[in-house]
Amino acid sequence: MLIDKLDQYFQREERSWPRDYFYVSEVGKCPRQIYYAIKGFPRPPLDGLTARKLAVGDDAHRRLVQALYGMGIVVAAEAPIPPGNLFHGRCDVIVSLDGKNYVVEIKTAHPYSFDQMTSGPRRDHYLQLQLYLHYFGIPQGIVLAENKATQELREFVVPLDKEEVSRVIHAFERLQRTIFVEGRLPPLPGQEEKRDWEYDQCRYCPYVPFCNEDAADPPGRAAAEEPEPVRTAADEERAVPPTLFDDPS
């Protein structure tokens, strides 16, 4: 009786806006998925169950940040990357411990995924944190992971890895040329991109029908038509909405 109504209440359309930059959260994602998101290709609405799972992650995030504030160690929260960079994004929180600043990336994980994190964080989480360390000029950070089922915590302290940062930035500069300068659909991902994949992204991809046809223009919009305006700095003030792909578990 209530479940159907709750599912309807939580389900929502996944809106996207054409833009001319990347999000930090897109590191490790399929370049084609990034292209389709950037170009505003339509995707199925978010179902109620997935939306509720995302809300649980948001709640955990708020709870942990609130605790860090209570401990009096927060230097900044939701701090945006300086403007004018290849990437846009806001780090979760920066804390000060024993005289050193740390960027903290908070993640909630499905128990299976949590159990996999024994010797190190998930690769995409690691790379996201690396970009924040680079853009904020902070030499160390922490991936703080919470088990969604048990609330067990795990932390991974990582130093800035300049080599990885340089590799990621070069890869996204190439993608920037492909998408924004040449206006081309990126080729199907090869081994280099898949090295950063933590799971089979095609399985959770909402753009499969477009990808199968190598579609380069959103349906109903001819290539020659005027493109929609890209998102502006004012739009960027809005929080980045979580998407279906933020939590494939």
Ligand code: SF4
């Ligand atoms: S179907 Fe696979 S290769 Fe194609 S856009 Fe989606 S994730 Fe990328």
